[in-house]
Amino acid sequence: MFRTTIRRAIRLTAGPALALALATAALAHHGWSGYDASKPVNVTGTIKEAGYEHPHGYVRLEVPGKVWVVTLAPPSRMENRGLSSAMLKAGTSATVMGYPSRTDPNEMRAEWIAIDGKTTQLR
Amino acid sequence: MHPPEGPAWLVAIETSGFAAAMRHWLWLYPIVEIVHILGFVLLVGAAVMFDLRLLGISPRIPVSDLARHLLPWSRIGLGLVAPSGLAMFSAHATEWIENPAFWLKLSLIVLAGLNAWIFHRWTFRSVATWDRQVAAPAAARASAVASLALWVGVVTCGRLLAYL
Secondary structure, eight states, rough: HHHHHHHHHHHHHHHHHHHHHHHHHHHOSSGGGGBBBTSSSEEEEEEEEEEOOOSSEEEEEETHHHHHHEEEHHHHHHHTTOGGGGGGOOOEEEEEEEEEEETTEEEEEEEEETTTTTTOOOO | OOOOOOHHHHHHTTTSSHHHHHHSTTTTHHHHHHHHHHHHHHHHHHHHHHHHHHTTTTTOOOOOHHHHHHHHHHHHHHHHHHHHHHHHHHTTTHTTOOOHHHHHHHHHHHHHHHHHHHHTGGGGGGGGGGSSSSSOOHHHHHHHHHHHHHHHHHHHHHHTTTTT
C-alpha cells in the first residue's frame, strides 16, 4: 500500500521535477555557473568603492585600463573568515583571483582576495 | 551593486532604514531567509499534500479531515512568507522590479490564490459526496494539478530571482 503510494507520487512528480531541474540548470546565472571558470583572472588594483552587503559584498577595483566590479561573498562569510568591512576601504590595494561573468564583461566573481598580505577564500 | 534608481516609491523603500539594515546587518538577511523557507515549507508543503490527496493518493483519508488539518498550517505558513518576502524585497526593490522572475512569481502567487479561492468557494462544497474512497471530481483534480504546477513555479521563480 505504502509502496504503491510512493510509486504513484513519483509518477506524478517526476515530470515536473525533471523539467524544473533542466530549467534551473539552463538559467543558472548568479551562482558560480554564471562565471567562466576556464578563464581565471588575476589582477591587482585599487579599491574605488566597496559594499559590505547582502546578498554579496563587492568592490570596484581599478586596474590599469579598467574598473572591475568584483563580486565577493556574503558579509557574514567574509566576517567569519576575517575579512572585515574596514579592510575593504576605498584606496586600499587588493589582489583578486576570480572568473569573468558570462554576461557582463566588467564583472567577475572572486575566488579569493588578498589585502595587506592576507588572503581570504570567498567560495 | 544595483544603484537605488527607479520609481520614487521603490527608491524610498530601498533607502529606508529597515532596507539598509537588511543589507548591512550581518545576520538579519539570513534569518529572514530562514523564516521565508520555513513559511513556504508549511504553505507549499500543505498545498502539495492536499493536492496529492485530491489526485487519488491515500484515498482512505477523508478529504474534509485533511483540509481541516492542513489549512491552519498553510495559514501560518502564509503569515511567515509574506512579511519575510516583503523584507527581502525592500533590500533590492529597484533591482527586483526589473527582474522578470519577480513579476512571474507575483503573477503565479495571484493565480495560486485564485485557484485555491475558486476551489473552496465552489468545488469543495460537494466534498461530502467524494470525501473518501472515490475519485474527486474533475474540477477538484484540475485544481490540484494547477496548484502543484503554480506552487512549483512560485518556488522556482523565487530561487531564480538570485540567478537572473
